[in-house]
Amino acid sequence: MKKLETEVLIIGGGPAGSTTALYLSRLGFNVTLVEKKTFPRETLCGEFLSKEVTDVLKDLNIFDDFISLKPNKINAFRAVDSSGIEVRSDLNFEAYALKRSVFDTFLLGKAQSRMVNVIQPAEVVSILKTKSDFISQIKDNSGESFAINSKLVIAAYGKQNVLDKKMQREFVNEKSNLNGVKFHIPVSLLNNISSEEIIIYTNQGFYCGMNRVNENEMTVCFLEDRETSKIPAREKLVDMIKSNKQFNKVFSTEALQYIRSVNIYGTGNIYFGKRKLIENGIIMIGDSARVISPLAGDGIGMAMESAKLLSGIISRNTIDESHRKKLYLDYVNNFDTAFTKRLKTAGIIQKFILGTIFRKIGFGFANKYPAILPSLIKFTRSLN
Numbered sequence: 001m002k003k004l005e006t007e008v009l010i011i012g013g014g015p016a017g018s019t020t021a022l023y024l025s026r027l028g029f030n031v032t033l034v035e036k037k038t039f040p041r042e043t044l045c046g047e048f049l050s051k052e053v054t055d056v057l058k059d060l061n062i063f064d065d066f067i068s069l070k071p072n073k074i075n076a077f078r079a080v081d082s083s084g085i086e087v088r089s090d091l092n093f094e095a096y097a098l099k100r101s102v103f104d105t106f107l108l109g110k111a112q113s114r115m116v117n118v119i120q121p122a123e124v125v126s127i128l129k130t131k132s133d134f135i136s137q138i139k140d141n142s143g144e145s146f147a148i149n150s151k152l153v154i155a156a157y158g159k160q161n162v163l164d165k166k167m168q169r170e171f172v173n174e175k176s177n178l179n180g181v182k183f184h185i186p187v188s189l190l191n192n193i194s195s196e197e198i199i200i201y202t203n204q205g206f207y208c209g210m211n212r213v214n215e216n217e218m219t220v221c222f223l224e225d226r227e228t229s230k231i232p233a234r235e236k237l238v239d240m241i242k243s244n245k246q247f248n249k250v251f252s253t254e255a256l257q258y259i260r261s262v263n264i265y266g267t268g269n270i271y272f273g274k275r276k277l278i279e280n281g282i283i284m285i286g287d288s289a290r291v292i293s294p295l296a297g298d299g300i301g302m303a304m305e306s307a308k309l310l311s312g313i314i315s316r317n318t319i320d321e322s323h324r325k326k327l328y329l330d331y332v333n334n335f336d337t338a339f340t341k342r343l344k345t346a347g348i349i350q351k352f353i354l355g356t357i358f359r360k361i362g363f364g365f366a367n368k369y370p371a372i373l374p375s376l377i378k379f380t381r382s383l384n
C-alpha cells in the first residue's frame with residue numbers, strides 16, 4: 001500500500017481545517033489536508049460571518065481577496081417572536097454573510113496556493129497512534145486506499161462523524177432532538193427584507209435565522225426541537241410561517257411553494273455539550289471540539305479562532321512525541337479560557353428561546369430594556 005509522509009495531517013477542509021493549514025504552512029510546516037467532499041459544496045449553516053472571521057482573514061492577509069467575493073455586509077440584528085414582540089440592535093462590529101459553498105472553497109483554495117498538500121476528495125477512515133507517530137488510512141473516491149504517516153493529527157471534521165464512533169467519543173450515544181436545516185431562497189420571492197439585517201424568527205421549540213448572502217439570495221436556516229413536534233422539517237417551517245404573523249408577512253405564496261421543493265441541507269440530533277479536546281493524541285478543533293449554539297452565529301468564528309489558537313502553540317519542538325503532552329495541556333487550557341464564557345451564554349439564550357414561558361419573558365424584558373442586547377451579543381463572541 002502507498003504510504004505518504006507529512007509533519008501534520010489535518011482531517012477536513014471546512015473553516016477550522018483550512019485555517020489551521022494556512023497558519024501552519026505559514027510557520028513552515030509540511031501540512032497535508034484531506035477533505036472528503038468535492039468543492040464547492042453546500043453545508044448546514046446560517047452563513048453569517050462574525051467579526052472573529054474577518055479578524056482571522058485579516059491576520060492571514062486574505063481579507064481583500066475575501067471582499068472581492070462580494071459578501072453581503074450585515075449591520076444589525078433583529079429578533080421577532082411569534083407573540084409579535086420585536087427587538088433590534090445595531091451590531092457595532094464588522095460582519096458579513098456569504099454562501100458556505102463560496103467561503104469554504106475560497107479558504108481551501110488559499111491553503112492550496114500556500115503550499116498545503118490538499119488531497120480531495122478522499123476520506124480519512126481510521127487513525128492509529130503508534131509509540132511516536134500516527135498512521136492514518138485514507139480512501140479516495142475511486143476506492144483506492146493509502147496511508148499517511150504524521151507527527152500530529154488535527155481533527156477538523158465537523159460536529160458529527162463516523163470517526164467519533166470509531167474513537168468511541170463519550171457523547172456519541174447522546175440524544176439531543178435538535179435538528180438544523182438550511183436552504184437558499186430568491187430574494188424576489190420575499191417581501192420587505194432588509195439586506196443589512198440578520199433576522200431571527202422564534203416560536204415554541206424553533207428559531208429561524210435569515211440573512212442575505214448575495215444580491216439575489218437569502219439563506220434561511222432553522223433549528224427545531226423535534227420533541228415538540230415530529231412533522232417533517234419543511235412542513236414545520238411552513239406551519240410556523242403561517243402561524244407567526246410577522247414571519248408570514250415576509251413569504252409570498254410562491255415562496256411557500258418554493259420551500260416545498262427546494263434542496264435542503266440538514267443535520268439531526270446536534271450535540272451541544274462538552275467534548276474532549278484530545279482523543280487518543282488527536283487534537284480536536286472547530287465543531288469537532290465543541291459546537292456553539294447557532295443562535296450566536298459564531299461557529300465559523302470559533303472554528304477559525306480555535307485554529308489560530310492551536311497554531312499559535314504548535315512548534316517543531318511541541319509536535320515531537322516527548323513534548324506533545326505540554327502541547328495538549330496548553331491547548332486545553334487556552335481553549336477553555338477563550339471559549340467557555342461564550343459557549344455558556346449562547347447555550348442559555350438558546351434554552352430561553354426554545355422554551356415558551358422563558359422566551360416570552362426574555363423578549364418582554366429585552367423589548368423594555370433594549371440596552372441589554374449589545375451586551376448579550378458581546379457575551380456570545382470575542383469582542384473587546
Ligand SMILES: Cc1cc2nc3c(=O)[nH]c(=O)nc-3n(C[C@H](O)[C@H](O)[C@H](O)COP(=O)(O)OP(=O)(O)OC[C@H]3O[C@@H](n4cnc5c(N)ncnc54)[C@H](O)[C@@H]3O)c2cc1C
Pocket residue numbers: 011012013014015016017034035036037043044045046047048049050122123124125156157158159161163180181221222223270285286287288294297298299300301303
Ligand atoms: C443550524 C446551524 C446554523 C449555523 N449558522 C451559523 C452561522 O450563521 N454562522 C456561523 O458562524 N456558524 C454557524 N453555524 C456553525 C458552523 O456551521 C460551524 O461551526 C462550522 O461549519 C464549523 O466548521 P468546521 O471546519 O469545524 O467543520 P465543518 O464546516 O463541518 O467542516 C468539516 C469538513 O470535514 C470534512 N470531513 C468530514 N469527515 C471527514 C473525513 N473522515 N475525512 C476527510 N474529510 C472529512 C467535511 O466534508 C467538511 O468539509 C451553524 C450551525 C448550525 C447547526
